Amino acid sequence: MKSAIVLFPGINRERDMFKALTAVGGTEPKFVWHTESEIPECDLIVVPGGFSYGDYLRCGAIAARCPVMAALRRHADHGVRVLGVCNGFQILIEAGLLPGALMRNANLRFVCKHVRLSIENSSTFFTLGMSVGDVVSCPVAHGDGNFFADPDTLERLEKDNRVVFRYAEGSNPNGSINDIAGIVNEAGNVVGMMPHPENMIEPLHGATDCRPLFESLLNAA
Amino acid sequence: MKAKIKITLKRGVLDPQGKAIEGALASLSFTGVDNVRQGKYIELEIDETDKTKAKAKVDAMCQKLLANTVIENYEVDLV
Numbered sequence: 697m698k699s700a701i702v703l704f705p706g707i708n709r710e711r712d713m714f715k716a717l718t719a720v721g722g723t724e725p726k727f728v729w730h731t732e733s734e735i736p737e738c739d740l741i742v743v744p745g746g747f748s749y750g751d752y753l754r755c756g757a758i759a760a761r762c763p764v765m766a767a768l769r770r771h772a773d774h775g776v777r778v779l780g781v782c783n784g785f786q787i788l789i790e791a792g793l794l795p796g797a798l799m800r801n802a803n804l805r806f807v808c809k810h811v812r813l814s815i816e817n818s819s820t821f822f823t824l825g826m827s828v829g830d831v832v833s834c835p836v837a838h839g840d841g842n843f844f845a846d847p848d849t850l851e852r853l854e855k856d857n858r859v860v861f862r863y864a865e866g867s868n869p870n871g872s873i874n875d876i877a878g879i880v881n882e883a884g885n886v887v888g889m890m891p892h893p894e895n896m897i898e899p900l901h902g903a904t905d906c907r908p909l910f911e912s913l914l915n916a917a
Numbered sequence: 918m919k920a921k922i923k924i925t926l927k928r929g930v931l932d933p934q935g936k937a938i939e940g941a942l943a944s945l946s947f948t949g950v951d952n953v954r955q956g957k958y959i960e961l962e963i964d965e966t967d968k969t970k971a972k973a974k975v976d977a978m979c980q981k982l983l984a985n986t987v988i989e990n991y992e993v994d995l996v
Contacts, residue, residue: 754985761982790985797987804933844930844988871931 697914698738699725702768704759707746707783709892716894717742720910730762740777740821740913741768743784745837745892755798755840756786765791777821777916778886782838785878785888794881794888795853796845802871806839810902812864813877813891817857820880821916822887825908831864832905834891841890843872843879853879861889918963920975921994922983925956930988959983971995 699717701710710727717725717740725742728735735741748759759765765787772778772793780788788794801807815823815830826832845853850873853859861878868875870890878889893906926932932954939953961978965971975993984991 753983757982757985795987797985799930799988800933802931802933804937842931842933846987871933 697721697723697740698736699723699740699742699913700728700735700738701725701742701744702728702730702735702764703744704730704746704748704762704787706748706750707744709745709782709894712892712894713742713744713781716897716910717913719897720907721914728764730759730764732764733767735764735767735771738771738776740779741771743768743778743780743787744894745782745784748783748787751840754790756783756788756790759783759787760790760792769793772881772886775883775885777913779822780886780888781892781894782841782890785890786840788886788888793886794879795849796843796879798840798890799842799844800840801838801842801869806837807841807869808835808837809869810834811836811869811877811891812867814862814864815860816862817860817880820860820884820887820912822909822912823860824912824915826912833896833903834893834906835895836869836891838870838890841870841872843870843876843890845873850874856882858882860887861891918965918968918971919996920961920963920971921996922959922961922975922979923956923992923994924959924979924984924989925991926954927988927990968995 786798813834815826863875880887893909896906934955935953979991
């Protein structure tokens, strides 16, 4: 599986993502800097977590308008799979590749802990290896992960089974509407999520709960 | 021409920062304060003398970058 990780100033989870993709996929992803106008041909593009542009204006707002995003959009339009994690999810939403908005956590606190994550859709490229109803432990680390969408958008997301991850009951760390932790676009090739599955795949992480997500990438490719 | 842009959360969108400010005002004994909403204010100089054209430009800036119209409203004042 060929993959690429796009980088913006202030992104800080790219090494974790690189390690996860290399450990499970067996091939090293290519890094692509935000000023590039092309992304090499690949099966998967990942927008990792961090604090691109210091979260200025709104989280992900500046990064979403960088040159590399035009290339990412072209690839996504052609069906290349795109995964956004944490700040990457915020960037994909700001770029309009996923619907809704990610707002300040309802309790105003930066949350850094493990949550229980329920798999709601096992037909996406990132959840093929899981079953609906599976609950995994997964770390979160964010201050702006409070998912919001207007009632029409929310209804569409729910009706079309586009909620991929939900915080399990009692585990919602940020006030997200309908406990939404991750969603997929209409075409099914762009997935965004707030939690960090790349930090739950090795015994040294404490558990390997999220390894099947990365293994799904291989089966999907 | 100068554009003064006010960005506020839409009605119905929860504003936890506004709530926190409201709580802090109450703890300072400011009573009778309700519905505190926090927003953003952006000022910019625009190289344009025609007000209609300037408004159209700033509107486009708000739509494309300055405001997130999913959750925010904006108001533009040209001076």
